[in-house]
Amino acid sequence: MTQTRLKALLTLGLPIMGAMMSQSLLNLVDAAMVGSLGEVALAGVGFGSYVNFICVACLIGLSSGVQTLVARRVGEGTVRSTPGPVIAGLWLSLLGALPVSLLLFLLGPLFIHWLNADTTVAEAATPYFQARVLGMFGVALNFCFRGFWNGISQSMVYLRALLIMHVLNVVISYCLIFGVAGLPAMGAMGAGLGTTLSLYIGSAMYAWLCWRDRQGYRWHLRWPGSASLRQIMSLSWPHSLQQVLFAFGVTVLFWIISLVGTHQLAVAHVLISLALFLILPGVGLGMAATSLVSQAIGRKEQEDAYQWGWDVVKVSAGILVLLGAPFIIWPEFILGIFLKAPEVIAMGVMPLQITGMMMVIDAAALVLSQALIGAGANKTVMAVNLSSQWLLFLPMAAIIGPVLGYGLVGIWCLQAFQRLINSSIYGWIWYQRKWQKIRL
Numbered sequence: 001m002t003q004t005r006l007k008a009l010l011t012l013g014l015p016i017m018g019a020m021m022s023q024s025l026l027n028l029v030d031a032a033m034v035g036s037l038g039e040v041a042l043a044g045v046g047f048g049s050y051v052n053f054i055c056v057a058c059l060i061g062l063s064s065g066v067q068t069l070v071a072r073r074v075g076e077g078t079v080r081s082t083p084g085p086v087i088a089g090l091w092l093s094l095l096g097a098l099p100v101s102l103l104l105f106l107l108g109p110l111f112i113h114w115l116n117a118d119t120t121v122a123e124a125a126t127p128y129f130q131a132r133v134l135g136m137f138g139v140a141l142n143f144c145f146r147g148f149w150n151g152i153s154q155s156m157v158y159l160r161a162l163l164i165m166h167v168l169n170v171v172i173s174y175c176l177i178f179g180v181a182g183l184p185a186m187g188a189m190g191a192g193l194g195t196t197l198s199l200y201i202g203s204a205m206y207a208w209l210c211w212r213d214r215q216g217y218r219w220h221l222r223w224p225g226s227a228s229l230r231q232i233m234s235l236s237w238p239h240s241l242q243q244v245l246f247a248f249g250v251t252v253l254f255w256i257i258s259l260v261g262t263h264q265l266a267v268a269h270v271l272i273s274l275a276l277f278l279i280l281p282g283v284g285l286g287m288a289a290t291s292l293v294s295q296a297i298g299r300k301e302q303e304d305a306y307q308w309g310w311d312v313v314k315v316s317a318g319i320l321v322l323l324g325a326p327f328i329i330w331p332e333f334i335l336g337i338f339l340k341a342p343e344v345i346a347m348g349v350m351p352l353q354i355t356g357m358m359m360v361i362d363a364a365a366l367v368l369s370q371a372l373i374g375a376g377a378n379k380t381v382m383a384v385n386l387s388s389q390w391l392l393f394l395p396m397a398a399i400i401g402p403v404l405g406y407g408l409v410g411i412w413c414l415q416a417f418q419r420l421i422n423s424s425i426y427g428w429i430w431y432q433r434k435w436q437k438i439r440l
Contacts, residue, residue: 001311008153009288009312015159016150017284021277022166033177034191041188044124047116048192050247051125052132055104056139057243059097061236062089063143063150064290064373068235070151071291071374072440075298079152080218083210086148087220088228092236093140101136108133124188131192138199145206151291157209165202172197231440238382239373249389256394257411259402263341267348267408270338275355278323282316282363286370293374302436309371309430317363327356351412358416364423368430376438377429384425393418 034045069085104111108130116122149158173194179185186193210219250272257268289312296305326334331352335345369381393414400410429435 001314005308005311006315009285009292009315012150012153012155012291013285013288013312015155016287017281019155019159019162020280020284022163033174034188037177037187040120040124043121044126045128045188045191047121048112048125048129048132048188051112051115051129054244054247055100055133055136057247058100058240059093059136059140059143060243061238061240061378062093062140062232063147064239064287064370064378065089065232065235066144066147067151067287067290068147068294068374068376069231069440070148071153071294072298074152075295077299080216082148082152083217083219084224084228085151085232086144086210087222088224088232089144089147089236090141090221091224092229092232093137093144097140098137101133104133104136105130127189128192131189131196135196135199138196138203141203142199142206145203145210148210149206150287151294153291153295155288158206161202161205161209164205165198168201169195169198235376235378235440238378242382242385245386246389249394252394253397253411256398256401257408259398260407260411263344263347264408266339267335267344267351270335271348271351271355271412274327274334274352275359279320279359279362279366281319281323282359282366283370285312285316285319286367288312289367289371290374293371294376297375297436302433305375305436306430306433309368312371313364313367316367317360320359320363324356324359327359328353331356347408350409354409354412354416358412358419361416361423362419365419365426368423368426372426372429372435375435376440377435380429380435384422384429388418388422388425392421 034042066085066089070082073079073082073084109126112126112129113119113122116125146158149155173191175181175183176186176190176194177188178190210217253272254265254268258265289308292308292312293305296302296308331349332345335348335352339345339348369385372378372381396414397411400406400414401408404410406413
């Protein structure tokens with residue numbers, strides 16, 4: 001990989017990685033602020049956040065769909081037309097996300113109490129969830145603008161605006177949680193409302209940035225036409241469905257582990273949280289691959305697009321090796337940060353070491369799945385991920401863990417095997433190059 005290609009990848013990928021990691025850190029800050037209100041409030045916010053994540057997952061495909069089309073137009077040399085997919089995404093958000101957001105707000109109390117039998121936690125979660133779900137429209141708008149900035153390889157613009165939005169989120173949430181500056185002390189609901197308000201402020205910033213830099217682009221708010229809407233929907237729904245079912249799959253996995261034991265469930269929460277945080281660099285570089293591959297195909301440079309996939313895999317694997325090494329070398333120390341009982345820490349040592357190795361195994365799947373999205377193979381990615389999760393991993397985990405008695409270690413070994421299969425499948429699909437025949 002040449003220095004020029006590495007520079008192009010890191011220029012686009014590092015801001016995306018930073019943005020994703022900043023979002024995870026922000027969630028920890030929110031939890032710390034709400035945690036001072038007591039365990040019930042913290043449990044309510046945690047549960048409300050997870051339910052909101054499932055709702056928001058329905059929209060995440062907008063980002064990849066917009067990014068793929070924008071990057072393709074850049075590669076084709078029709079930069080003026082790049083706002084077209086964004087405008088179609090914004091209209092789709094207005095027609096879909098806004099009414100669903102309002103409906104979930106109204107049904108929030110019934111929805112939360114149905115999902116959680118613990119009345120105390122459900123009552124704490126309901127106002128927080130209602131405040132967060134009002135921001136679904138803002139999330140959809142943010143996804144559309146994120147797809148635009150990433151698609152034109154200006155991810156640093158997106159990162160700067162996002163960091164401003166995060167700072168505002170912390171300040172507004174703090175004031176609303178504790179009643180600072182004459183504002184009412186709203187507790188957990190204030191945390192949700194602060195996040196929602198920051199999302200709409202962020203959307204306004206993105207819109208202003210687009211208007212400020214409108215020269216050279218064909219921005220308008222006119223109806224984009226049914227063909228443009230269908231194209232965005234066609235690219236968006238597979239990724240959204242995949243994310244929703246992935247979230248439900250994690251819930252099923254926790255249920256399976258709960259059948260093994262309570263201590264194992266506590267360890268699994270730590271393991272999954274650590275893994276989801278530390279794979280973000282791989283995911284971020286994969287999102288960069290989405291733009292790089294789509295732009296290369298737009299330029300009709302198929303060999304360049306093919307090479308980008310492997311180049312990004314190599315860089316991602318190198319980073320994940322460094323991040324996974326502490327899991328393998330110092331598992332007791334890392335687990336001791338979150339768990340206190342020695343016998344519980346001992347349960348997590350081998351699974352954490354497997355997690356460290358698994359991160360490297362997962363590099364090809366993380367990158368090439370996003371690269372295939374850039375090529376327009378969204379349905380292929382959905383089929384591979386959902387099949388391996390729901391037809392292979394979860395059914396076998398239910399047998400290997402609680403039934404055969406291999407416990408948490410057995411489930412984590414199976415998960416590593418699933419990741420190996422995923423990476424192998426994506427490597428084979430990429431090698432075959434059938435994705436190069438897709439037209440957008």
